[in-house]
Amino acid sequence: MEKDVGKDLEKSTKEQRIRKITQLYYSRPDVQKAIFEFSKNREVVPSYMMEAFGKRPDAFEYLGDIFELVKGGATSFHCSEELWSQPLSLLTGMTEKQLNELRIGWDLILDIDSKYLDYSKILAQIIIRVLKFYGVKNIGIKFSGSKGFHIIVPWKAFPKEINQVKTSEMFPTWPRILTQFIMEACKDDLIKKITETTEAQYATVKKYIKGDETSGDFAKKVMPDLILVSSRHLFRAPYSLHEKTALASVVLNPEEIKDFEPRDADPLKVKIRAFMPDSKEGEATEILREALDWYKNKNPDEIQGDVNQRKEFDFKPIKLSDFSEELLPPSIKKILQGMADGRKRALFVLINFFRSIGLDKDIFEKKIYEWNEKNEIPLKKGYIQTQISWSYRNKTAPPPNYDKDYYKGIGISPTEEELRYKNPVNYMVKKSMQKNFQNSQDAQNTDNSVKRRKAKRAEN
Numbered sequence: 001m002e003k004d005v006g007k008d009l010e011k012s013t014k015e016q017r018i019r020k021i022t023q024l025y026y027s028r029p030d031v032q033k034a035i036f037e038f039s040k041n042r043e044v045v046p047s048y049m050m051e052a053f054g055k056r057p058d059a060f061e062y063l064g065d066i067f068e069l070v071k072g073g074a075t076s077f078h079c080s081e082e083l084w085s086q087p088l089s090l091l092t093g094m095t096e097k098q099l100n101e102l103r104i105g106w107d108l109i110l111d112i113d114s115k116y117l118d119y120s121k122i123l124a125q126i127i128i129r130v131l132k133f134y135g136v137k138n139i140g141i142k143f144s145g146s147k148g149f150h151i152i153v154p155w156k157a158f159p160k161e162i163n164q165v166k167t168s169e170m171f172p173t174w175p176r177i178l179t180q181f182i183m184e185a186c187k188d189d190l191i192k193k194i195t196e197t198t199e200a201q202y203a204t205v206k207k208y209i210k211g212d213e214t215s216g217d218f219a220k221k222v223m224p225d226l227i228l229v230s231s232r233h234l235f236r237a238p239y240s241l242h243e244k245t246a247l248a249s250v251v252l253n254p255e256e257i258k259d260f261e262p263r264d265a266d267p268l269k270v271k272i273r274a275f276m277p278d279s280k281e282g283e284a285t286e287i288l289r290e291a292l293d294w295y296k297n298k299n300p301d302e303i304q305g306d307v308n309q310r311k312e313f314d315f316k317p318i319k320l321s322d323f324s325e326e327l328l329p330p331s332i333k334k335i336l337q338g339m340a341d342g343r344k345r346a347l348f349v350l351i352n353f354f355r356s357i358g359l360d361k362d363i364f365e366k367k368i369y370e371w372n373e374k375n376e377i378p379l380k381k382g383y384i385q386t387q388i389s390w391s392y393r394n395k396t397a398p399p400p401n402y403d404k405d406y407y408k409g410i411g412i413s414p415t416e417e418e419l420r421y422k423n424p425v426n427y428m429v430k431k432s433m434q435k436n437f438q439n440s441q442d443a444q445n446t447d448n449s450v451k452r453r454k455a456k457r458a459e460n
Contacts, residue, residue, distance in 0.1 A: 015049060018075060018246050025241060025248070025267045026070040034239045034272050036063045041083040041104065043090060045234060046074035049243055053078070056232075057090040076241050078234040081109045082171055083155055090232070099231065100169045105155035108175050108284070109235055110182065113148040121257050122193045124149045126186045128254050133383075134287035138277035141257065143265050145242025145249045149257070150235055154276055157284035162292070163405055172230055174288065181291035185386070238275035241267060251275045286344065293348050298394045319358030327431040329424045331402070331412050336367070338374030342410025347372075347379065349406070349424075351391050352399040356425045361392075398425045 025031060039060050046054040046069045054074070060066065066077070083105040084090065090102065110127060114120040124141065131139055131153065140152040158167050167174065236242065236249045247265040251273040328336070332353060335346045350371065354364040365388065372378045400406040401423050402414040421427040 043080040043087045059087040077237040108153040110151040138279040157279040159285045329427040340376040349399045
């Protein structure tokens with residue numbers, strides 16, 4: 001009983017302190033402006049001491065709306081990942097078509113949440129390195145207000161369509177695929193860094209992070225989560241307060257993550273920065289394409305589309321007994337000469353092609369590394385190893401068909417003959433069959449010739 005009274009008193013004191021800070025903090029014009037500017041074209045919902053959210057949909061019309069809500073008891077503000085032409089027109093139960101008509105885009109929000117702040121800091125730094133590796137140089141990051149971070153890649157950075165599919169209409173599917181792809185790319189480094197941070201043995205950490213164990217509290221302690229993306233999902237707005245900690249969701253520079261401490265988010269001391277980075281148009285195109293290719297290879301049965309497209313992935317690997325470079329498709333030969341641009345997409349083609357024709361792994365890897373040395377700027381060995389490992393952990397799938405924009409996108413133009421065969425694997429199989437048939441015919445002709453000579457000599 002005394003414990004319950006103590007908890008209630010502690011809660012009441014904390015609430016009074018937060019409400020006092022809330023009035024003072026949100027009265028700052030720079031804080032109001034930071035929240036208002038970020039919230040444009042977003043659904044924004046106030047929270048009242050985390051006990052209740054405001055009505056949905058809601059959005060700011062004027063800068064003064066923020067403090068009016070605070071005076072009414074609002075303690076924090078949460079906004080959508082999706083960008084809407086008319087946020088106030090959103091309704092519960094809208095169809096996908098209706099949502100697509102209102103949605104003008106989406107930001108990729110990576111919501112890092114862990115039981116321990118140190119693990120969240122490790123993952124945040126690794127994610128930023130992965131994003132930069134794929135050409136995403138302008139990244140926003142902020143403290144969640146508790147034990148995590150939010151990383152943003154803005155809508156501006158993404159291509160507006162891929163293969164005639166509107167990117168704006170692919171929420172939440174494409175952001176989810178991106179999130180999975182990024183986590184897969186981070187996994188090995190995450191194992192290494194957390195192992196260095198803890199006293200746990202490498203094998204134990206690896207077992208839990210890889211998901212080989214389905215139970216145990218250790219997994220929750222070690223593996224930071226990236227919360228799944230979902231339609232109309234809300235996240236804490238930059239510089240919004242967090243009711244449980246009374247800390248502000250402050251914006252950081254990437255180099256500040258390592259030494260960040262919660263006291264740096266004291267709402268009475270924060271300095272305002274823009275959470276939204278000044279991205280270059282389309283700078284996240286490469287990582288989106290890579291993620292979609294990776295997912296397609298990993299989950300061929302989930303590909304949506306017409307019957308012919310699905311047949312492309314109803315594929316059984318073959319084994320060419322007489323591999324010959326002479327029979328390689330011209331497009332593959334061109335790629336193998338080395339690439340100036342599109343190296344990662346070319347690697348995807350080569351891996352799928354060589355696996356699909358049953359080339360022995362040792363020979364296949366040797367050819368990949370020889371090809372990489374011919375590239376104008378070789379890919380990192382670690383990246384190639386990761387791609388090969390991913391491939392062997394999943395079903396064998398053929399490379400893209402020739403009629404896809406994939407080849408033109410990396411500067412390769414299939415020949416008319418290749419287009420007739422539709423896919424590099426079909427080309428190789430047909431050419432191999434033709435060669436085998438010709439060899440058989442030549443052998444038969446030779447045998448017949450020998451028989452005729454023998455018969456003639458016998459007659460004489």
